[in-house]
Amino acid sequence: MLITENDVIPILKDLIKLKTENPPGLTIDAIKYLEKELEECGISSEIQEYSEGKANLIAEYGNGERSIILTGHLDTVPAGDENKWKFPPFGSIEDDGKIYGRGSTDMKGAVAAFIAVMKYLKENNVKISKKIIFLGTSDEEIGMDGAVVAKESGIMENCDFVIIGEPTELQIAIAEKGTLWIKVEVEGQSAHGSTPHLGINAIDTAAKIIPLMKTAVPDFEHKILGKSTLNIGKIEGGTLINVVPEYCEFKCDYRVVAEDLRGQIKEKIEEIVKFVNEKGEAKVSTEIMHEIQAISSIFSFI
């Protein structure tokens, strides 16, 4: 007997119906659903609710000293305008061999498959030398806080492999870019729009800094991940068309392909900030919003 679609699809359909869009990233209903699903076959779970409505689920099978972790996140990106969907995003509609819904691919499909694996192992009392741990996480789409909580609780001790069910077109992926998110704030001086020379235009200064931020992207090329990147995904500033803006901020999303590159980017940004501030016009400051290290497996079998 093998695991079949019939073991996976009902779980997937149920998971899609449980809204876990992030923000706000409330996953507790999906986590409790998985807890119940595992409990029915005799696997008990630990729920780590690290913030109200946001939780991880950890379930184990086997007694091996070393472990293999099967992991997936339960939160999804938002569905956006539901009217633009071919089928309702939380309807779990099956059509022409596909299941439509927010998170069906990223990554409730993989979570459903992992749960089916756990149930199969338990129901068939499969003998296995390593302990198999299922880890369902929250907040992957924003900050990865759930994974951090799980790691800090010691789940990685004695772990030999982590299998992450992220969609990769069924290719094995052994590396992932790291993240460095930086907020840049520019403080100028307000004045009337008819006399801009009496103020300091924060938007003008931000526009000058943006090309400089691009020069902070390192040139190094990773053999799998390629080159590091920058996306400036948000900018805000000003109040009215006829007022010199006293404030502007923008957010830089650097994705780095090797662990030592974050330091290089930070150094370069410090230089840029110093250079702009020494001009004595607008005042520039930066804040690191979030950072995650780049990872790549020690194995190079692809």
Ligand SMILES: [Zn+2]
């Ligand atoms: Zn994902």
